[in-house]
Amino acid sequence: MTTDVESEGSPMPKTRPSILYGACVALLALVAATASAPTATAGPGLVPSAAAARAAIPTPEQHFGFKMGAEGKLAAYSDVLRYLKLIADRSDRVDYKAVGPTTMGNEYGTVLISSPANLRRLDRLVEINQKLADPRRTSPEEARRLAAEGVPFYHLEATIHSSEVGNGQAINDIVHRLATEDSDFTRKVLNNSVVVLVPSQNPDGQKLIIDHFNRTAGTSLARQYPDLYHKYTGHDDNRDWTMFTQVEAQYRLGLIKKYRPAMVHIMHQKGNSGSRIFVPPYGGITSENVPANMSSSVAAIGQHAARALAAAGKTGVGSGEYHIFWTLEQPGGYFPFTGAGIYLTEIASVTDYAYPQVSRDGRPLGPQQARMNLIEPYRSNTWTLADIVDYAKIATYAGMEYTADNGDKLLYDNLFAVPQEYLTKGVPSGTYAFVVDAKQRDPYATYELLQRLEWTDVEIERARSAFTADGKRYEAGSHVIRMKQPRGNWAHQVLGTDRYPEVRDCGECPVLLPYAEATTSLPLQLGVSVAEVMTPFEAQLERVPSVEPAPVSMPRAPGGKGAYLVRPESYGTAQIVSALQDANIPTFRAAAAFAGYPAGTYIVPATGAARQVLATASAKTGVPVTAVDRAPRVDGVQLKPRTRVGLLRGVGNMPGGWDMWQFDQYGVNYDVVSAQDFQRTSLSELYDTIVVSSGVSQEDIVEGLDPARYDERYSWAYGVGEAGWAKLAQFVRDGGTLLAIGSSVETAQQLLDLPIRPGVPDDEDEFTTGGSLLHQTFDTDNPVAWGMPDSWPVWLYNTQSWELTGNAGEVVSSYPAEGEVLASGYLRGAEHIRGDANVVSFTVGKGEVVTYGSEITFRTLPRAQFNLLYNAIYHGPAAKVDAAGIQDLRPRFGTDGTQR
Secondary structure, eight states, X not given: OEEEOOOTTOSSOOOOOOOOOOOOOOOOXXXXXXXXXXXXXXXXXXXXXXHHHHHTSOOHHHHHSSOTTOTTOOOOHHHHHHHHHHHHHHOTTEEEEEEEEOTTSOEEEEEEEOOHHHHHTHHHHHHHHHHHHSGGGSOHHHHHHHHHHSOOEEEEEOOSSTTXXXXXXXXXXXXXXXXXXXXXXXXXXXXXXXXXXESOSOHHHHHHHHHHHHHTTTSSSOSSOOSOSSTTTGGGGGSOTTTOOSHHHHHHXXXXXXXXXXXXXXXXXXXXXXXXXXXXXXXXXXXXXXXHHHHHHHHHHHHHHHHHHHHTTOOOEEOSOOOOSSSSXXXXXXXXXXXXXXXXXEEEOOBTTTBOEEOTTSOOSSOOSOBTTBSSOOOOSEEOHHHHHHHHHHHHHHHHHHHHHTHHHIIIIIIIHHHHHHHHXXXXXXXXXXXXXSOOSOHHHHHHHHHHHHHTXXXXXXXXXXXXXXXXXXXXXXXXXXXXXXXXXXXXXXXXXXXXXXXXXXXXXXXXXXXXXXXXXXXXXXXXXXXXXXSOOOOOEEEOSSOOOOOOOOOOOOOTTOEEEEOSOOTTHHHHHHHHHHTTOOOEEESSOBTTBOTTOEEEEOOHHHHHHHHHHHHHHOOOOEEESSOOOOOEEEOOTTOOEEEEOOTTOHHHHHHHHHHHHHTOOEEEOOGGGGGSSOGGGXXXXXXXXXXXXXXXXHTBBOTTTSOGGGGGGBOOHHHHHHHHHHHHHTTOEEEEEGGGHHHHHHHHTOSEEEOSXXXXXXXXXXXXXXXXXXXXXXXXXXXXXXXXXXXXXXXXXXXXXXSOOEEEEEXXXXXXXXXXXXXXXXXXXXXXXXXXXXXXXXXXXEEESSOTTGGGOOGGGHHHHHHHHHHTTOEEEOHHHHHTTOOSBOTTSOBO
16 A cells, blocks of 8 residues: 655644655566565454465565675665555555655655554554553553553664665565565564554665765775765764754654654664674663663563574674663654653674675674673674674564564553653652743744744643742743653753763773763753743643744834844844845944844844845744834944855765754855865855864865765865865955864864964863853853853863963853853863863954854754854954944945945
């Protein structure tokens, strides 16, 4: 059964259905089943499969022309979809659904696999899961009856990391087996569960990786795709579980909200030096917000898989790794907080995606000492794509079997009991509620915070009148999120602050740190004042039916000498400025405070065109616009019309990918800087401001990709040589603006000999944060910090603080010299950054340079810091205007961008 559907429950607007391929011509007769289970007659709920019907479904080998796992062979994503649709057309056990288009316009699909009887009653099974997921809709007694009537949903997901190609091959064998085989195993799985397969959580990357691999076969070109295998996020696409920025993450969220799976199997691969496969239980630190019974069920399914692998003679099975339950950086994300078990498998990779890995010294691969977390080491010196496919299938079949055997327990103990616990007991910390004060600096940040809570089924209430909580008075319109609700644990996870514990496996062992995040505090990242309230309070509250931007209305149109004003505090103003830039509307900024407005306030002539642009942008962001009958008399600047921005992101650089997403979302007029740009006489012909993403080194710029290994389609990332390096420096000295983020500050220092030196020691025993939010003070009189509060935390992970070594340079922000440095997360060695600079502004020749020691655009999460970037993007090319010129709104630029 092949159908198109729109993603129900998805936070995205409905998308157009994808065009399906026509039915394929009937192929060869059925070959022997690939599984070891014996053939048996169909049981209850299954329609007996006639030989003729099974013969109409080709094996993967027949369809693709090679066995899954064949050396040097990879099935392309478009061919995989055709195969899955063909099976759905010919099997009453399989239903294909197209969810919607991906970031790059490919098809994001799902495959539902179960008995024909279960597929016919799918709506009822989904209804049961929805009732179990909200205990207010059912009693414990009824929940047990529903658990007995329903079946658990097994969410199976492959290739979110598109270079991990083996799992995307294995699913073809898996679907074929479930669609064609008649055995004790298939009857059990099909009758007692529903499999929801996402053949690729990142279809765009699958096409990029495998199409490049297949295109370069038989050539001297590198087989590995060199750039990001998700247009924006690359390998970070499984770390988008709090803001859900990408459409693929939103589709996944829609699927979990619709089907409410009891078990989620996320298929990964890993490096090739460790165990051959990892299965739970996990290691590391867990958050108290993660349900204990969910963790226990995951440990059980992992050990069931370990036994199945051992029974099949598969060795090198490891466990006790992967620290995924402190924050949301790994595959789990929102899933475990709903009661869904997160069954992660990580299989060792091979060479160039599809060629054997062979040890250089002839010794066996992986660790060879047997331990409790590696009972039987892998004894071969060779590891192949076929091994990956075999291990993936065995681990998946074991997960399916465990789920089918334990449906009642998974449905009741996880899907029902987890939300029931938080609904009745609240969260372990004893927190009663979080209150989002109605008085906020940034209405757009408040909207984005509440919107993400709404997307994840967190219930939000609004106060109809003023109230007092924990001794503080809150005005009407304040929002309340109580912890005694089904998603109270999730709300506590993303709204609270964190103190990551210092835990070691031994006295001399390093601290068990998370991959990149020791905190998930959305209020601190977005810049929203949220209070954690421990004591119950009385308030007149109403449920918020739908989160919308703060209501705004345009003021009356002032006279010809009047102006519209926009305060600078919100990072939503970046979208307003982009809209003004696109419309080529003169835009000024005040250099000092005036009449209750802070420095950095935007001043826009009161024209009809300006009013139209401001009205649209203001309604979208909730950022208000005011008007004055006479423009203020204050010194300031005029932004250069249609400021030209270049993004120097580096090939395969994830921070640069996130920067692209951010610029696209905020409407910035930018282009990615290419090697061909350096062939111009001057970069100033193309750009006013160049932003250097974190992670771009001098070598990336000078050497770049090797043209002998990557053809002209990647020529934008070729090296520019020493001449190009010098040309970048000349761009600044001639009047350009250069902004360097995170680790690229070192690159800017090398380029222009900036008078700064690193402040953070290299030794992690002396200093480490694990990805945390640290307090920061800002010089709000500096144009780079216009609109920022006097103090607010910044994100620091794997980057530097800086010390000035000369008189040049203005410190825009710095870490506190005294008092607490850590705001949320983990910090060792605070003394090494006390008083150090973070953001510094320099004048170099005629140009401007701003260095951001912390990664202010990290995965687009620390949005409270965004204005530090946007201020500098537009201020560097701006022209000074005196008070008289501002009051008369006399432009310094013509409409063509040239100064008058």
